[in-house]
Each structure stands twice: as C-alpha cells, then as structure tokens.
Amino acid sequence: MSDDKAATNAETLAKTLEAGAGGSAGACEQANGEADIRAEAVVLTGAEIVCECLLREGVDIVFGYPGGAILPTYDALTRYPQLHHVLTRHEQGASHMADGYARATGKVGVAMATSGPGATNLVTGIATAMMDSSPIVCITGQVPTGAIGTDAFQETDVTGITLPITKHNYLVTSIDELAEDIREAFHIARTGRPGPVLVDIPKDIQIQTTEFVYPTEPVTLPGYKPPRRGRADQVEAALELIRESRRPVILAGHGISMANANAELAELCERAQIPVALTLLGKGAISERHPMCVGMMGMHGGAEVNHAIQQADLLIALGMRFDDRVTGNLATYAKGSRKIHVDIDSSEINKNVRVDVGIVGDLREVLRQLLDRVERRPNDAWFDRIAEWRADSELREIVRPADAPRHPAVSEGKLLGAQVIRDLFELTGGNAVTVTDVGQHQMWEAQYYQHERPHSLITSGGLGTMGFGLPAAIGAKMARPDQEVWAIVGDGGFQMTSMELATAVQEKVKVNIAVINNGFLGMVRQWQEFFYEERYNQTPMVNPDFCKLAEAYGIPAIRVTERGQIEDAVNATRAQAGGPILVEFVVEKEEIVFPMVPAGADLDDMIRRPTPAEFEQKRRERAAAKATPAETDAEPEPVAPAAVAGTRFGV
Amino acid sequence: MAKHILAALVENRPGVLARVSNLFRRRSFNIDSLSVGRTQRENLSRMTIVMESDAAEADRLVKNLYKLVDVVHVDHLHNQPSVARDMALVKVKASSENRREVIQLCDIFRARIIDVAAESLVVEITGEEEKLGHFTELVRPFGIVEMVRTGVIAMGRGSHTLKDQGYKPNRGRSSSRRSVL
Numbered sequence: 084m085s086d087d088k089a090a091t092n093a094e095t096l097a098k099t100l101e102a103g104a105g106g107s108a109g110a111c112e113q114a115n116g117e118a119d120i121r122a123e124a125v126v127l128t129g130a131e132i133v134c135e136c137l138l139r140e141g142v143d144i145v146f147g148y149p150g151g152a153i154l155p156t157y158d159a160l161t162r163y164p165q166l167h168h169v170l171t172r173h174e175q176g177a178s179h180m181a182d183g184y185a186r187a188t189g190k191v192g193v194a195m196a197t198s199g200p201g202a203t204n205l206v207t208g209i210a211t212a213m214m215d216s217s218p219i220v221c222i223t224g225q226v227p228t229g230a231i232g233t234d235a236f237q238e239t240d241v242t243g244i245t246l247p248i249t250k251h252n253y254l255v256t257s258i259d260e261l262a263e264d265i266r267e268a269f270h271i272a273r274t275g276r277p278g279p280v281l282v283d284i285p286k287d288i289q290i291q292t293t294e295f296v297y298p299t300e301p302v303t304l305p306g307y308k309p310p311r312r313g314r315a316d317q318v319e320a321a322l323e324l325i326r327e328s329r330r331p332v333i334l335a336g337h338g339i340s341m342a343n344a345n346a347e348l349a350e351l352c353e354r355a356q357i358p359v360a361l362t363l364l365g366k367g368a369i370s371e372r373h374p375m376c377v378g379m380m381g382m383h384g385g386a387e388v389n390h391a392i393q394q395a396d397l398l399i400a401l402g403m404r405f406d407d408r409v410t411g412n413l414a415t416y417a418k419g420s421r422k423i424h425v426d427i428d429s430s431e432i433n434k435n436v437r438v439d440v441g442i443v444g445d446l447r448e449v450l451r452q453l454l455d456r457v458e459r460r461p462n463d464a465w466f467d468r469i470a471e472w473r474a475d476s477e478l479r480e481i482v483r484p485a486d487a488p489r490h491p492a493v494s495e496g497k498l499l500g501a502q503v504i505r506d507l508f509e510l511t512g513g514n515a516v517t518v519t520d521v522g523q524h525q526m527w528e529a530q531y532y533q534h535e536r537p538h539s540l541i542t543s544g545g546l547g548t549m550g551f552g553l554p555a556a557i558g559a560k561m562a563r564p565d566q567e568v569w570a571i572v573g574d575g576g577f578q579m580t581s582m583e584l585a586t587a588v589q590e591k592v593k594v595n596i597a598v599i600n601n602g603f604l605g606m607v608r609q610w611q612e613f614f615y616e617e618r619y620n621q622t623p624m625v626n627p628d629f630c631k632l633a634e635a636y637g638i639p640a641i642r643v644t645e646r647g648q649i650e651d652a653v654n655a656t657r658a659q660a661g662g663p664i665l666v667e668f669v670v671e672k673e674e675i676v677f678p679m680v681p682a683g684a685d686l687d688d689m690i691r692r693p694t695p696a697e698f699e700q701k702r703r704e705r706a707a708a709k710a711t712p713a714e715t716d717a718e719p720e721p722v723a724p725a726a727v728a729g730t731r732f733g734v
Numbered sequence: 735m736a737k738h739i740l741a742a743l744v745e746n747r748p749g750v751l752a753r754v755s756n757l758f759r760r761r762s763f764n765i766d767s768l769s770v771g772r773t774q775r776e777n778l779s780r781m782t783i784v785m786e787s788d789a790a791e792a793d794r795l796v797k798n799l800y801k802l803v804d805v806v807h808v809d810h811l812h813n814q815p816s817v818a819r820d821m822a823l824v825k826v827k828a829s830s831e832n833r834r835e836v837i838q839l840c841d842i843f844r845a846r847i848i849d850v851a852a853e854s855l856v857v858e859i860t861g862e863e864e865k866l867g868h869f870t871e872l873v874r875p876f877g878i879v880e881m882v883r884t885g886v887i888a889m890g891r892g893s894h895t896l897k898d899q900g901y902k903p904n905r906g907r908s909s910s911r912r913s914v915l
C-alpha cells in the first residue's frame with residue numbers, strides 16, 4: 084500500500100479516536116472508542132502504530148531528538164498533532180525531561196531518540212529513572228532488521244546496554260508484535276515498582292505496514308504479577324510489634340507517594356503516635372509541618388532524626404530501601420530495634436538490613452490493612468526525647484530570620500546557600516514544585532525547603548545525577564503547567580545540561596531557575612575539606628557569566644549577591660510570565676552542609692556544626708595557641724580526618 | 735554454605751538467557767552451573783541453576799529472578815525431595831594395555847563407551863555431580879584428553895512439579911520468538 088493511503092488511514096483513525104474519547108487523551112476513555120476501531124481494522128505503518136499506541140496510553144508529550152533510524156516515526160508524528168513533540172538539545176535532556184514529567188504526575192513520561200549515539204545519550208537518564216523507580220518509556224530507532232549485528236552505521240546494542248538499567252526492554256522483531264510490545268512496555272513501566280522500559284524499533288519495522296489491532300483485554304504477563312495485599316499473618320505480626328514498641332520510628336520513602344498512600348500514612352502515625360522520618364525521596368510523603376513528622380534522616384539528615392533511629396526500639400520502613408546514604412554503617416545501624424519492612428519489591432526485603440517482619444504489597448493496601456487494626460495510644464515520653472535532641476540542633480542553626488542574632492560562625496553580610504533556600508521556601512509559601520540538581524544545594528533544599536504535598540520535590544536520589552535539575556524541571560513544568568516550578572541547580576551541574584535553556588525558550592516553559600553559584604563543585608570540595616586535608620583538587624571552577632549566558636538564550640536574568648536582594652529577585656522571578664527566567668545567587672564559596680555522617684560511619688556519628696558556645700571556645704583556644712608558638716620543631720602530629728573537620732569550623 | 739539447586743521456568747523470548755546471566759554478574763551471585771533447555775511446553779524453557787551459598791543468598795537470587803519479567807516461576811529444589819543429574823563426555827587415553835581397565839571402571843559406574851579410537855575412548859556418564867567427580871578422579875591417571883559436562887538438571891519427585899502459573903502464551907507471541915538466546 085502506498086504511503087499516501089496509509090496517511091489517510093491514520094487520519095481517519097485519529098479522528099475516530101478523538102470522537103470516541105471526546106477529544107481527551109485519557110487512556111481509559113479511549114478504550115471506549117475501541118469497538119468501532121476494531122470493527123474496521125486499518126492498515127498502518129509501524130511508525131503510525133507507535134503513535135496510535137502512544138495516544139492510547141494517554142501520552143500527550145514526547146521529549147526527543149530525531150535521526151536517521153527513527154525518521155519514519157518522526158514523519159508519522161506530523162499526522163498526530165495530539166502528540167506534542169518537544170525537541171531537546173541533547174538526548175540526555177529528553178530522558179530527564181520524561182523523568183521529570185513522570186515524577187510530577189505519576190504518569191509515564193516518554194523519550195524518543197535515534198539509534199547509536201541518540202540511544203546511548205539516553206542512558207544516564209534511564210539509569211537515573213531506574214534508581215528512583217520513575218516510570219518512563221524510551222523509544223529508540225534501530226538499524227533495519229537485516230543490518231542488526233553487522234556494525235552498521237549508527238548501530239548500537241541498546242537493549243544490551245540498557246539491560247541492567249531498565250525494568251525491562253524490547254527489541255521489536257516483527258511489526259505484528261509492535262503494538263503488543265509498546266502496550267506491555269507502558270504496563271510494566273507504570274505498575275508494580277515503576278521503572279524505565281525501552282522499546283528499540285528497527286527502521287524497516289517502522290516502514291512496514293500491517294493491519295492495526297489494538298488489544299482491548301488487559302495486559303497479562305505470566306511472569307509479571309505485581310503484589311497487592313500483604314499477607315494477613317505478617318500484618319498481624321507487624322501489629323504485634325507496633326503494640327509492644329515504646330520508641331517506634333516510621334521511615335517513609337518514595338513508595339508512599341508512588342502508591343498514593345499519603346493519607347494512610349498520616350492516619351497511621353496520628354493514631355499510633357509514631358514519629359515519621361523521611362528519606363530524601365520520601366519528602367512529600369507527609370507534610371513536613373505535620374506534628375508527627377520529624378524530618379529527613381541520613382547522611383545530611385537532622386541529628387535528632389538520626390539519634391531517634393539509632394535509639395528506636397522499632398523501625399517501620401515503608402517504601403524505602405535502606406540505602407547506604409540513610410543507614411551509614413550497617414553493623415551498628417539501629418541495633419536495639421526490631422524492624423518491619425513494607426515494600427512492593429520483595430527483593431528489597433532483607434537486602435541490606437535484616438528485618439523481623441517483611442510485608443510485600445502495595446503500600447496503600449498494606450497500610451489500610453494495618454489501619455483496620457492499629458490501636459490508639461499516647462507516646463509523649465518518646466516525643467519529648469526527640470524534642471531534646473532537636474533543641475540541641477537548633478542551637479547550631481545558622482539559617483535564621485534576618486532580625487535574629489547571628490550564629491558566630493557566619494560573618495556579617497555573607498550570602499549563604501542554605502539561607503537562599505530557606506528564604507525561597509518562605510517567599511513561595513512552601514508551595515512550589517522544586518527540582519534540584521545534585522550537590523550541596525540539593526542537600527540545602529532537602530534541609531530547608533519543607534514540602535507539604537507529594538510529588539513536590541523532584542531530585543535524583545539514587546543515582547545522584549548532576550545535570551538532572553534543569554531538564555527534569557522543564558519536564559515537570561510541562562506536565563504541571565498550573566504549578567510554580569523552580570529548578571534549583573549548582574554552578575557545576577547546571578553546566579552539564581544548560582543547553583536545555585534553549586528547549587525551555589522554544590517551548591516557552593515558565594520554569595524559574597535558581598543557580599546557586601559557589602564557584603566550586605561544592606559537595607566534592609566539602610569532602611576534600613573533611614577527608615583529604617583541604618586539597619581542593621579540580622573543584623574550583625572558572626564559570627561563565629550565568630546572567631549573560633541566560634541572556635544569550637533570550638532569557639531574563641537577575642543576579643543576587645546579598646541576602647537583602649533575595650526577596651525582590653524571587654518576587655520578580657515569580658511575576659515574570661511567558662518563559663524561563665534565571666536568578667544567579669552568588670553565595671559563600673566554602674559553606675559546609677552540616678550535619679554530615681561520613682560515608683561508612685555510624686549513623687549517629689555526625690560531624691556537627693559547633694554551637695555558638697563551642698565555637699567561641701575554639702576561637703579562644705586558637706588565639707591562645709597562636710600567641711604561644713610551639714618551642715620545639717618536632718613534627719606535628721598526624722591529624723585524623725575527623726579532626727580535620729574541626730580545623731575550619733566556619734559556616 | 736551449602737549447595738542450592740534452583741529451577742526456573744522462563745518464556746522463550748530473545749535475550750532471556752542474557753537477562754538471567756546478567757543478573758548473576760550484576761548482583762555478584764556465584765553460580766556453579768546453569769543449564770537451559772526446552773520443556774513439554776512450546777513457549778517455555780527451563781533453567782537449572784546450581785550455586786554454593788548460604789540460604790539468605792539463595793533466597794535473594796530467587797527474589798531477583800522473579801523480578802525478571804520473562805521468568806514465570808522459580809523453585810528452590812533444595813526444599814523438597816528431588817532428583818538431580820549431570821552428564822559428562824570424557825575422552826580418556828586408552829592404549830591396548832590399559833583399555834580393559836578403563837572399560838572395567840566404566841562398567842562399575844554404569845558409564846557407556848560411545849566412541850572407540852586407537853588411542854582413546856569417549857565415555858558417556860550420567861549421575862549426580864558427586865558420582866561424576868569420583869569417576870573423573872579415577873580415570874585421571876589414564877589421562878583425560880578432553881571433557882565436557884552439561885551442568886546439573888533437576889526435578890522435584892512425585893507431585894512436586896514446577897508450576898507454570900496457568901501459563902498461556904500471549905497472542906501474537908508464538909510466531910517469531912522461540913529462542914531463549
């Protein structure tokens with residue numbers, strides 16, 4: 084059949100679809116129009132089948148970049164105006180945008196790329212999505228079936244490359260399986276423990292034609308049956324442990340929001356009076372202003388939170404995976420506690436931490452099972468103890484209101500990255516969707532921007548991917564145009580994907596970009612300060628003028644160098660309409676993220692910022708030591724890494 | 735540490751073997767042997783995996799195998815009465831003087847001689863891994879020219895069967911995809 088004929092068919096089909104779905108792209112509604120479509124099956128090209136399938140999966144935006152092996156599909160896209168294609172400036176941007184889109188909505192994000200270099204450029208974004216269980220589907224072009232395995236031009240074994248970083252992947256081997264493969268890909272990406280799925284489509288299959296039948300029955304895969312309810316005996320055992328506990332802590336992870344179990348979590352902790360500690364991706368699982376929420380745990384978590392975990396007699400881990408960044412040294416982790424672990428992925432249970440009760444199931448279902456039976460009880464003594472630890476943390480706090488007395492570690496007039504985030508939090512009323520990059524600014528975001536709603540913090544937790552922030556923010560904003568979206572990025576990571584500024588301009592995406600410019604790969608510099616005797620090798624950066632860079636893209640930009648300027652800049656940024664805007668915050672270069680659990684150390688063995696009193700004491704000791712120089716010229720004693728942390732105990 | 739034998743039913747889809755072996759590598763499972771072959775079901779193949787590990791490690795492998803979409807069912811045969819067999823072809827040096835001795839050994843082990851040449855014999859031997867081990871130790875002094883083993887295959891006894899979970903091949907799936915490789 085000729086190409087023209089196929090095009091006509093596609094148009095008819097698209098119209099039928101629209102009529103059947105009342106113009107909406109909702110996947111469920113479209114299933115209603117199915118009967119008529121199947122009645123008069125049409126012949127379509129593989130490329131058109133891809134588009135048809137995307138529409139039926141509820142896709143409205145595709146992030147991608149064209150090239151030879153995917154060109155038939157790009158050509159077909161012209162006949163599907165309901166699918167809005169966003170041209171990124173690098174395929175990595177496309178996979179991060181799809182990821183940001185997915186994390187902001189819970190819907191599957193879609194990225195598209197050509198074979199070879201296009202496909203390999205997606206890889207970092209796929210690995211990022213895998214580590215954080217984000218549902219994306221990547222569609223790549225492949226060299227024609229007959230050329231596979233011959234090292235053809237732009238051939239790469241992308242299903243091989245992505246085998247360990249996808250939940251599943253497909254190399255389409257026949258046009259008759261194309262629709263089914265794509266349908267399965269979406270099903271696998273969004274159900275169970277979500278994750279990225281890649282579908283690699285040889286060019287000849289995109290060009291071939293076949294009768295398009297879209298199966299109406301639900302996808303059934305014999306080897307894939309996501310669990311739902313928890314086993315009753317295990318739920319019973321968990322309730323028993325909760326009843327017996329005096330110092331319980333809930334560890335809430337990303338799974339809570341992914342399972343829409345936020346209300347259930349709130350009810351559980353209120354009823355049983357259990358403090359809730361959050362992982363980085365767990366932020367938003369429960370409002371951080373909720374009286375039961377104690378804050379973030381782990382390497383840069385609150386000291387009071389880490390103490391509570393170490394002193395607990397029961398940990399209830401919900402949709403989290405005991406990552407080394409939250410446990411520290413496993414040998415000493417929460418030694419005195421019994422443990423309950425609820426997760427949808429059975430392989431997470433007993434992976435890092437051995438637990439007393441492991442429940443495999445959908446968190447919302449399992450929490451409901453627990454809620455049926457969990458008893459009310461007071462727990463004041465335990466909360467009082469946590470409050471004492473918190474009071475100590477507050478003494479050490481440097482982020483304070485402008486009229487409060489300064490912590491002596493902060494000299495007058497310094498603009499602190501941490502302070503920028505706290506002011507941004509206050510000026511946006513805590514209501515923005517924030518998307519971070521990776522580094523110190525990410526940890527300040529986690530510490531000082533309190534989130535109330537699920538899906539309101541988007542950050543690369545598991546892989547820690549620099550360059551994630553800007554593209555993910557663009558994806559998030561396109562997914563949720565009604566939301567205020569801030570990209571909070573470091574000067575290092577921003578430069579890894581700053582070319583996506585052009586994408587934001589082309590698409591008129593109103594994303595607010597806060598560049599926290601400390602002139603350093605700050606987080607690495609911090610490690611060098613603590614653990615490598617202040618040898619700052621390859622961490623200072625000569626940066627471009629970020630405001631001029633923005634302006635080169637036609638993006639308005641504001642530079643902030645003092646705390647007093649933050650409010651005006653943020654307000655002006657929020658007021659700006661119609662496209663991206665950038666604010667560069669030129670912050671203190673050598674600020675430290677406190678507290679810090681050194682990698683592999685015990686969770687409660689934290690490097691803390693000194694209290695004002697400790698700080699003054701050290702200052703006096705130093706002055707005294709300078710006044711009476713040592714009389715011998717003996718070798719100075721070697722300094723242990725932990726002690727080095729004390730040599731520059733400033734911000 | 736003990737020997738664990740796992741049996742897995744997998745869909746015949748291209749790349750299944752790569753997915754399983756990649757899992758071993760990626761999560762550092764130490765596998766002694768892996769054998770793959772067809773079953774009575776056209777679309778299902780069966781893998782037998784032998785590993786030396788503690789029980790927790792074997793459990794971790796079962797859970798990770800289940801995460802693979804193409805894996806339909808996994809059984810830990812250790813937990814039930816089962817039979818296991820390994821097969822070897824051994825080419826043993828055998829001159830006219832010692833040929834008789836080799837043949838005697840084969841008789842004792844119920845091994846079959848399937849090829850005879852002037853300087854060597856090819857012996858086929860089937861049994862539990864241990865028996866094969868003993869046999870090779872005993873013929874080693876004659877000189878083993880080459881040897882190949884299939885790896886263990888195993889099955890539960892009596893009513894202990896590997897469930898196929900009511901497996902039905904997906905529509906449109908039967909045509910081009912037969913190979914597990």
Ligand SMILES: Cc1ncc(C[n+]2csc(CCOP(=O)(O)OP(=O)(O)O)c2C)c(N)n1
Nearest residue numbers: 522523524547549573574575576604605606
């Ligand atoms: C792609 C990638 N490369 C390297 C790293 C290691 N790394 C972690 S944080 C960091 C420094 C980030 O610097 P910047 O973006 O300026 O943020 P800051 O820490 O200064 O806030 C580096 C290099 C990483 N996480 N990702």
Ligand SMILES: [Mg+2]
Nearest residue numbers: 573574603605
């Ligand atoms: Mg920096």
